[in-house]
């Protein structure tokens with residue numbers, strides 16, 4: 001039996017498994033001001049230390065390898081002892097305990113819609129691991145037609161944006177819906193509605209046209225870095241060429257170094273090769289995703305800033321009656337969760353099937369639960385309009 005069958009009763013069952021509930025608290029205190037979540041632990045420092053004696057000392061001592069090993073917890077669903085409703089392993093018990101701190105957005109749906117009453121919902125969706133399941137080949141991370149239909153329906157009721165680490169063009173191609181707003185390269189490439197106050201406030205925001213010839217605002221705060229990023233991408237392609245399974249992905253303002261398909265014994269080699277290139281580019285930094293190293297410009301911009309920018313572009317940032325919901329699965333999504341709770345404008349929903357520290361308030365287990373959540377939002381909104 002899967003956890004999804006009945007979150008509430010399972011949570012009650014497992015309450016006895018933990019003595020930490022009172023310490024953790026639950027968003028039942030959320031009322032209509034959804035802030036909270038815990039402080040996100042950013043993990044190992046990502047600054048690059050000077051080179052030491054041995055070749056691999058750098059990547060070991062700076063924590064890259066540890067971060068690589070913990071970057072994508074094994075996907076699992078809770079298995080339960082049939083007929084007993086108790087968690088069948090310590091990992092399951094840990095997950096159920098974690099759910100007390102980050103309750104399912106599905107079982108908390110009524111609480112969420114109570115918060116949303118009388119408010120304008122704006123929806124922000126990450127792509128990989130949120131709308132599409134994680135797969136070995138990043139070029140084939142397609143979302144299902146059912147998911148596409150769910151995203152299309154939700155966008156009919158609420159302004160909806162995709163915020164991805166991929167290039168904007170690529171994620172738009174995968175999603176294939178023109179009615180959404182898109183931010184690629186972790187928010188460093190945004191097309192938003194034309195709004196003069198926004199281009200006045202952001203020097204890198206220019207007037208442009210989208211694929212349909214409609215006038216839009218194009219915001220690319222890292223435009224000056226493009227030649228450097230291209231140069232580093234080409235160096236990275238060369239330097240990992242002989243490592244079986246390693247793959248470089250061009251995300252325009254970022255470069256992804258994938259190691260999902262590399263033998264674990266060669267991960268340190270991937271890390272060291274990337275490190276050896278990065279050390280000559282102090283204006284670039286590295287972040288960790290799910291079995292991916294991401295090289296990006298050192299600028300004060302992330303998915304959190306992209307959410308703020310998009311809210312401004314949608315004319316929603318000054319309204320008190322806005323509820324922004326951000327759904328994502330990755331470390332980079334934490335910046336967005338954090339911003340929403342800081343400005344008290346909404347909350348994050350972390351997609352994870354394993355316990356993680358997060359700035360999110362709620363959780364969903366996997367993309368199938370994300371789809372269920374989107375469909376529930378549509379049903380709730382259309383019923384409320386009848």
Ligand SMILES: O=P(O)(O)OC[C@H]1O[C@H](O[C@H]2O[C@H](CO)[C@@H](O)[C@H](O)[C@H]2O)[C@H](O)[C@@H](O)[C@@H]1O
Nearest residue numbers: 127128134135136138141164165256260290292
């Ligand atoms: O911000 P996102 O939309 O979540 O993008 C983050 C990265 O996602 C992709 O990589 C991840 O998904 C791949 C396909 O399932 C998987 O093979 C890979 O191991 C994951 O890290 C994408 O390929 C990256 O470029 C994005 O930065």
